[in-house]
Amino acid sequence: SAVISQKPSRDICQRGTSLTIQCQVDSQVTMMFWYRQQPGQSLTLIATANQGSEATYESGFVIDKFPISRPNLTFSTLTVSNMSPEDSSIYLCSAHSGNTIYFGEGSWLTVV
Amino acid sequence: GENVEQHPSTLSVQEGDSAVIKCTYSDSASNYFPWYKQELGKRPQLIIDIRSNVGEKKDQRIAVTLNKTAKHFSLHITETQPEDSAVYFCAAMGNNAGNMLTFGGGTRLMVKP
Numbered sequence: 001s002a003v004i005s006q007k008p009s010r011d012i013c014q015r016g017t018s019l020t021i022q023c024q025v026d027s028q029v030t031m032m033f034w035y036r037q038q039p040g041q042s043l044t045l046i047a048t049a050n051q052g053s054e055a056t057y058e059s060g061f062v063i064d065k066f067p068i069s070r071p072n073l074t075f076s077t078l079t080v081s082n083m084s085p086e087d088s089s090i091y092l093c094s095a096h097s098g099n100t101i102y103f104g105e106g107s108w109l110t111v112v
Numbered sequence: 113g114e115n116v117e118q119h120p121s122t123l124s125v126q127e128g129d130s131a132v133i134k135c136t137y138s139d140s141a142s143n144y145f146p147w148y149k150q151e152l153g154k155r156p157q158l159i160i161d162i163r164s165n166v167g168e169k170k171d172q173r174i175a176v177t178l179n180k181t182a183k184h185f186s187l188h189i190t191e192t193q194p195e196d197s198a199v200y201f202c203a204a205m206g207n208n209a210g211n212m213l214t215f216g217g218g219t220r221l222m223v224k225p
Contacts, residue, residue, distance in 0.1 A: 031211055031212075033212055041217075041218075042201060042215045042216065042217045042218045043156070043201065043213075043215045044215075045212050045213070048212060092155060092156075094213075096211065099144075100158065100161075101146065101158070101205075101213060102158075103148075103155045103156050103157075104155065105154075105155050106154075106155045
């Protein structure tokens with residue numbers, strides 16, 4: 001199994017600022033993903049974090065707003081840029097290890 | 113792309129009764145179907161999954177069935193307990209280059225003691 005550590009776990013942010021979320025996996029994984037879960041909603045895929053190349057974004061998400069890095073097979077970051085109250089959500093990192101998909105504990109962001 | 117529909121959105125049962133949550137998917141190439149339980153303030157936790165080469169899988173009080181022809185799969189919880197109260201998400205994943213999960217909308221299960 002894989003253990004995924006995410007930080008920060010929780011933060012209150014001022015609108016207009018940016019915040020970077022870090023995701024660390026305890027083993028090398030081929031696929032890493034970033035999801036958003038808005039209050040009371042399901043999980044929506046933001047992008048696939050590709051090692052050594054630009055992330056692949058889903059419809060409705062753009063690199064300027066959600067820049068992603070993945071410098072190696074165990075680490076990725078998601079930045080939420082120029083935040084507004086609508087960005088208040090849980091952001092979850094996910095990784096595929098073997099035949100199973102694991103989630104980090106999530107980063108609860110509140111934008112005020 | 114894949115589209116996953118989940119029903120019902122809320123489900124209330126009496127302790128000891130069974131609960132059934134149903135999902136349908138659109139992409140016939142999908143071949144992996146996990147179910148996640150999310151308690152308030154916590155991340156989704158995998159509780160059971162099924163792959164397209166089997167029709168049913170059981171783990172104690174939890175079972176999942178898959179009908180590939182009809183493109184639907186269901187979660188069955190027997191002898192429900194108050195600690196089963198949570199939001200449950202189904203998901204589907206295809207065997208393509210992306211291999212990402214598409215989630216259903218979630219079911220809020222409430223087990224009344």
